Amino acid sequence: MMILIIILCSTNAIAQTDYYYYKGNKIPLSLNENKVCLSISKDRQNTIKRILANVKVLKKIEDDDFDIIVVLQSEFERLTTLESWKEDTKSVILSHCYITTDETEVYATPYLNIRLQKEQDIDLLTLYAKQYGIKIVKQDPLMPLWYILAVNQDCDMNTVECANRIWESGKFAASVPDLSFDDMTCSNDPMFNQQWGLQNSINTGIDISASDAWNYATGNHVKIAILDTGVDMTHIDLTSNIGNLSYDAETKTSPSVVYRYHGTKCAGIAAAVKDNSIHIAGVAPDAEIVPISVNIGNSTNNALKLADGITWAYQHGVDIISNSWHSSGSHTAIDEAIQNAFLYGRQGKGCIIVFSSGNGSSNYVSYPANSNDTILAVGAIDNTGARANFSNYGTTLDLVAPGVDILSTYPVNLTAYDSGTSMACPHVAGVAALILELNPELTVTQVNSIINSHAKKLSGVNFNVTMPDGSWNNEYGYGLVDAYSSVINTPSLVYIQNDTITGTNVISADYIYVGNDVTDRMEHGDVILGQGDITLKAGYIEIKNSTTVPLGTILTIEN
């Protein structure tokens, strides 16, 4: 009984903090008195089992360290009356659910995000963390001034209060509680909740984790060619992502034309505009769509026209070529165009070329998806994570993506559902665009490797074959493409310009570019001789004390 009183008092105390700071302003939060958020450390499996057995989970928030669930306040109160609660309460962090000013439901997790004013302020952060009884969880690898902290049992404040107190100290650039959004809130597009491939509200986790990935990249400055039957360039959910580049391989002229609907479907999956309150969101919603049209299957000399489409794409600065088609007869011109795109595309770094695996339910991947190991060959799964019964598989399959009942754009401002590996392919093309936004210097094989090695291993599938990019299965390849995991594991791009370096610096990086452009790239183990001892080691740069790089005065490192 005493414990219950303490918890309720604590809950009451939490409720007093009904705002958070954004750009220095207080943003009101209204307490949602009907729900509470419980975070249970994953190493307390018995507690988790007991709680889950006694409440109905309204929402589960994915996390590495905690099982985070949202339950009804009434169910929580019932939980506290159980005998086991005396023990379980020690392992549970309680936080509130709120309604924001735009009536969005948000859930406070045990986390808060803090941005240092400068790198050296980490000591200050450590001090505050100790004072408030919060734990520094990790530094954000892509935005290294940001840190994630977590409250624990020793903390007498909740995350919202903690975040506010730290902001009010004036010592940090930002301090925000981690407010988990409801599924729908990561896009205001009205049909987003029907795009299970991006975020699956029925079978949690059976999606490409697009909304998490969008916190890091949205495909800005990346060009995705849709080599297909043409794209409706005036479609209201595509048009602002379509630039000046397009090509019709039938007539060898620009712009592209529309022969059939198929290309418009594929374009929307890869890069439909997000947050425009229209239709859907694409995987890379800020990428540029480059339509390349061929009257596929309906005109003569198709193979050469398709080869021309690939050739035109790499010659015109396209980064990614998405191909949701196959050819029954193999053709050397297609092989040659693909090989040239790998060799010469993206200034020699190679275009990323994605193909659908084919729809024959066969134990082989269709041509040309199977014609070159550097192609990403993509099969399809349904929204339960099972291989679509039509999806081709086999030794040259790289991975799978959502491909059953996929909603996308359709000509004349419409939308439509379709199924097929055609639909799976542009999902992966979109993920490649997210990666290239973060690091445009990656080669095609590096991008492929990031995508393959960070695919989700679907439960119940035996990934028992060891391949270069990890464990692999004949029907699922390396698994389900994972946008979030791919982007957070994309090595950052670091520039050191002509600068003077003092002090010892250790920077996390896989590549280093020296000079005013990116022409001089260091690989692991390289040392810049005559410019001081700058050594790129596996995973970090070592810069020795008082090293001087000629011509510069300031060290600039962009992460």
Added chain:
Amino acid sequence: MIMSRKYLLLLFISCSIHAIAQTDYYYYQGNKISLTLNENKVCVSIPKDCDKTCESIRTNVKVLTTIIDETFDIIVITRSDFEKLTTLDFWEEGAKSVILTSCYFTENNEEICTTPYIDVRLKKEEDFDLLTTYAEKYGLRIVKQDSLMPLWYILAITQNSEKSPLEYANELFESGDFAASVPEWGELGDPFNTVRSITTTKTNSSYGIYNLQGWRLESTPIKRIYIQNGKKRISH
């Protein structure tokens, strides 16, 4: 006499088809790829300037597939329809302009056909003269050079050609004088990897909303003028 000439023509075509069937492979990356003759279908290419022949053929057969081309009307029909054609009066004259090619099943049991075209890749730019020589020898026409992949040329068989495009493609490759030589494939299956028919969806808010050009909109546009229930409205 007329019947006899018809019979001879039919026999010639049958023999020709039979001869084509002997070449049951093509070259890909230097390897022979097997093809199985599809005995139920044939591909008929009629020059576009033979309007009457084209019309006569189309009115007497069921067209299974049409392949769009600048020079020929290319259709795929059943062999039984084709055989029926050869018994008709117009055929005696019409056959002179028609190019007949075969349909195949690939090793993956996918249906393709050959058209009058062959794609040849030179080993080097200077080999164009060599290509010209072969074209003359085989009665092939050099149609054009590919603008983006300039070592590739498109050739077409003519009435003077004695063999099928598949056979010529193989002979050109086997000569060792060219980097590649492939008959042009026509797809008879679905080249797209989409399996389900389309369901066009509409949101509730979109019913009866049109832009000023009259296109029906899926949803209310942002910051645009649109028409709903016959009235011009502005969304903000």
